[in-house]
Amino acid sequence: MTKFQKKLWIGLLIMALLTPLGIFLPEKFKSGDAWGEWGTDKLKEFLGYVPEGLEKLADFWKAPVPDYNFGGESAAFSTQVISYIISGVIGIAVAVMVIYLITKFLVKHEK
Amino acid sequence: MHIPDGYLSPQTFVPLYVASFVFWAVALKKLKKELSAKYIPYLAMAAAFSFLIMMFNVPIPGGTTGHAVGAGIIAILLGPWAAVLAISVVLIIQAVVFGDGGITAIGANCFNMAVVMPFVSYWVFKLVKGAANSGVRFYAAAFLAGYIGLSFSAILTGFEFGIQPMIASTPDGKPLYAPYPLSIAVPAMAIEHMLVFGIVEGIITASILKYFVKNESELVYATKEV
Numbered sequence: 001m002t003k004f005q006k007k008l009w010i011g012l013l014i015m016a017l018l019t020p021l022g023i024f025l026p027e028k029f030k031s032g033d034a035w036g037e038w039g040t041d042k043l044k045e046f047l048g049y050v051p052e053g054l055e056k057l058a059d060f061w062k063a064p065v066p067d068y069n070f071g072g073e074s075a076a077f078s079t080q081v082i083s084y085i086i087s088g089v090i091g092i093a094v095a096v097m098v099i100y101l102i103t104k105f106l107v108k109h110e111k
Numbered sequence: 112m113h114i115p116d117g118y119l120s121p122q123t124f125v126p127l128y129v130a131s132f133v134f135w136a137v138a139l140k141k142l143k144k145e146l147s148a149k150y151i152p153y154l155a156m157a158a159a160f161s162f163l164i165m166m167f168n169v170p171i172p173g174g175t176t177g178h179a180v181g182a183g184i185i186a187i188l189l190g191p192w193a194a195v196l197a198i199s200v201v202l203i204i205q206a207v208v209f210g211d212g213g214i215t216a217i218g219a220n221c222f223n224m225a226v227v228m229p230f231v232s233y234w235v236f237k238l239v240k241g242a243a244n245s246g247v248r249f250y251a252a253a254f255l256a257g258y259i260g261l262s263f264s265a266i267l268t269g270f271e272f273g274i275q276p277m278i279a280s281t282p283d284g285k286p287l288y289a290p291y292p293l294s295i296a297v298p299a300m301a302i303e304h305m306l307v308f309g310i311v312e313g314i315i316t317a318s319i320l321k322y323f324v325k326n327e328s329e330l331v332y333a334t335k336e337v
Contacts, residue, residue, distance in 0.1 A: 004327050005152055012156060015163045022167040022178070031170035034177055035299050036272050036289065037115055043290070053279060053287035054117035061116060063210030068166065088166055091204060092159035098200050099155040106143045107151065 016088040020081045027077075065090075112177070112268050112300075113205065113220055116213030118289040120279040123271060128218030131199070134226045138195040150189060153330065157185045158197040162204070165211075169311055177308035180224050180264070183232035183257035183316040188323060190332040194229035201225075219271060223264045232260030232316070236333055244334050245324070250317045257316030258309040262301065265308075269293075269300030 001009075025031075033042065040050045040058050068087035071079035119127075146154075161181040168176040185194040199221045205211040212220045233256070240252035273293030276286040289296070323331055 001152070005156070008156055012159050012163065015160075019163060019166040022169075026168050026170040026176045029170040029172040031168075031172065031174055031176045033175065034112065034168075035175045035303065036118060036268070036296070037113060040117075047290055049285070051117075051286050051288055051290050052281065053120065054289070057117035057213070057215060057288075058115070061206075061210065061214040063206075064208055066210040068209050068211070084166065087209060088163055090208070091162040091166075091201075094204050094208070095158035095162050095197075095201055096155040098204070099158050099197065100151070102139075102196065102200070103142075103146065103151045103154060106139065107146055107148050 019088045020084050113212030114216040116215050119216055120288045122278050124215050124219055127222045131218040131221040138192045141192040154193055158201050161198050162201045179312040179315050182228040183260045184319045186229035186233040187236050187333040191229045191233040195225055198225035223268050228260045228264040231263045232256040235259045253317040253320045254313035258313035261312040262304045262309040265300040265304035269297040272296040
């Protein structure tokens with residue numbers, strides 16, 4: 001690894017530690033979900049009903065760590081913060097592994 | 112901008128899966144031909160960066176949240192096809208592991224953020240910068256690449272939401288999937304991304320490019336290719 005790459009990795013790790021800003025700030029400014037990413041309960045509140053097809057597909061997949069949160073919806077804020085950082089680290093670890101796996105098949109020789 | 116399961120009808124998400132598959136196949140073929148081994152660590156870091164930057168939800172006070180994607184800077188540094196691969200990998204992990212974006216919507220989300228966005232950003236960058244490889248015009252081109260790339264991708268997402276009531280409704284006119292028409296979905300997605308999140312994406316694109324030009328300028332893909 002070159003010195004420059006090492007620096008970039010340190011930058012990325014610092015970024016991972018700072019990710020909780022991405023939940024702190026929306027909480028502080030009372031910002032809700034991203035547009036079009038509401039759960040069925042929110043839609044019911046907005047529309048008075050949940051669109052039929054949407055309701056059927058909404059629970060298509062049970063993600064192992066929904067919303068980057070290990071503690072479930074009612075988890076304490078501190079749990080959410082720690083979950084968020086761990087999720088970031090898991091996310092980059094998996095992404096890096098997948099990229100190395102794919103490129104292993106792509107690039108056969110040093111060019 | 113991560114469309115969840117249920118918001119898109121099968122008539123929309125199936126074709127978008129097909130479209131993304133085509134781009135993945137071409138991306139792998141292109142990268143097999145031209146990706147040199149020294150780019151691999153950067154490709155891995157690009158994916159890590161994109162994953163993390165999407166976790167930084169930027170709030171609109173009292174309103175919604177949104178985030179940058181990193182597609183602009185990745186396309187400029189590593190090329191648009193490398194960006195297709197890096198960001199698709201990230202979006203698939205987000206959907207499968209973290210439930211961020213639907214499984215049925217992986218094709219759509221990848222098409223919007225991992226295909227359309229890097230290419231729009233890349234073309235904007237090349238077009239605006241012209242022959243400049245430094246200076247104000249060069250970094251303005253980078254800002255606009257990120258800004259227009261994200262905004263365009265958001266409008267496309269709004270369009271996909273907005274056509275759902277036309278495609279699939281119950282006999283009494285209730286929408287079956289995403290409930291808001293084009294006249295609401297497109298402006299909602301366009302305005303928040305053009306006023307807030309696009310600016311964040313633009314600043315990130317220009318500042319990271321500046322850092323790379325200073326430290327590792329021979330790496331930058333977009334200044335090599337004629």
